[in-house]
Amino acid sequence: MPTIELIESYVDEMVAIRHDIHEHPEVGFEEVRTSQIVADKLTSWGIEVHRNIGKTGVVGVIHGAKGPGRTIGLRADMDALPMDELTNLPYASKNPGVFHGCGHDGHTTMLLGAARYLQETRDFTGSVVLIFQPAEEGRGGARAMIADKLFERFPCDEIYGLHNAPWDEVDHVTVKPGPAMAGCDFFDIRIQGRGSHGAMPHHSRDPVIIATSIVQSLQSVVSRNVEATQSAVLSVTQIHAGSAYNVVPDSAHLAGTMRFFDPAVGELMRSRMRTICAGAAASFEVSIDVDIRNMFDPLVNDAERSKNLIEAARDIVGEKAYVKEEVTMASEDFADMLQIVPGAYCMVGHGGNIPVHNPGFILDDAILPVGASVLARIAERRLAA
DSSP: OOSOHHHHTTHHHHHHHHHHHHHSOOOTTOOHHHHHHHHHHHHHTTOEEEEEETTTEEEEEEEOTTOSOOEEEEEEEOOOBSSOOOOOOTTOOSSTTOBOTTOHHHHHHHHHHHHHHHHHHOOSSSEEEEEEEOOTTTSOHHHHHHHTTHHHHSOOSEEEEEEEETTSOTTOEEEOOEEEEOEEEEEEEEEEOBOEETTOGGGSBOHHHHHHHHHHHHHHHHHHHSOTTSOEEEEEEEEEEOSOTTEEOSEEEEEEEEEESSHHHHHHHHHHHHHHHHHHHHHHTOEEEEEEEEEEOOEEEOHHHHHHHHHHHHHHHGGGEEEOOOOBSOOOTHHHHHTTSOEEEEEEEOSOOSOTTSTTOOOOTTHHHHHHHHHHHHHHHHTOO
16 A cells, blocks of 8 residues: 555645645754644644754654564654745745755654654554654754763664655655765865955955865865775855955855765865865965864665665555665765664655755655655564564
């Protein structure tokens, strides 16, 4: 069957919940309204609720009706992106500059659907820990919950999560065992030069020229330092300098991201970036500050748990659930939880051809009972008597 029948009966309410969250998006660590909705729904269904874990995180606990046993964690992220929405949906964001452009409103709703089903049936041994995580989009929400003793307070034997995938076919559920998603660093490079009149650049230490030189040099970090059999990306995504046509500015700011699977490659890239910037500072006689911050570990799916997740998904979508071999350079901070608790992370395909993180992205509501059913079924399977 495509979905669990009882979960299918929740669809209207699930859609209403998602549209409400979508209409009132909140960025990382500001998910006050969203976490309130989550806590209220869990409480209304009789689920034990714990709030303010990792600032705005929420945890629910469901105990099975068949006695003590192991504990399975199920995780969803709650935060939106700091970007405008251009979908023209009737439930479009009412918060300017904030948009659920990655579908986390859907992930939250799917886990709520799974939670309601598991609480109503409780047809398992042991317990299920429902983890509603804040701040996945580069603000360290997983690490904040872990630092707040998430797994000491709620020990889990295994943990599972999912992400919507508009790039996959509808209802396809895929898992990449082993390394699946890249680790991620963000960086800022601040150049302090010397400004001048635009007609007299010889009086300056032009930070624009220095910035462009650094950008060009950084393109050699991967192509001439990282072994060709390794996967790595270094992208400068921001350049900020100047405010007038006739003024050479006195400073410039570069920012961007690095992605890698091997931590040693990540360290190599950091070292080369610092060396290049130090050389530019000496060559151009300016000061350059380099700030590199590790944001995500590489996401590594446990091989056995990946197999378990595929088997559970096949109960829902049949042969549309399968192992895939391709890795992605995108990152996901569920990786930090997988560093502590073995588990797996899957992708669930849905209708639409506009990618996530695009102002026109639209999540297909038909994915809600599918994702909820997959989450519920993996918990039931792993906690079978």
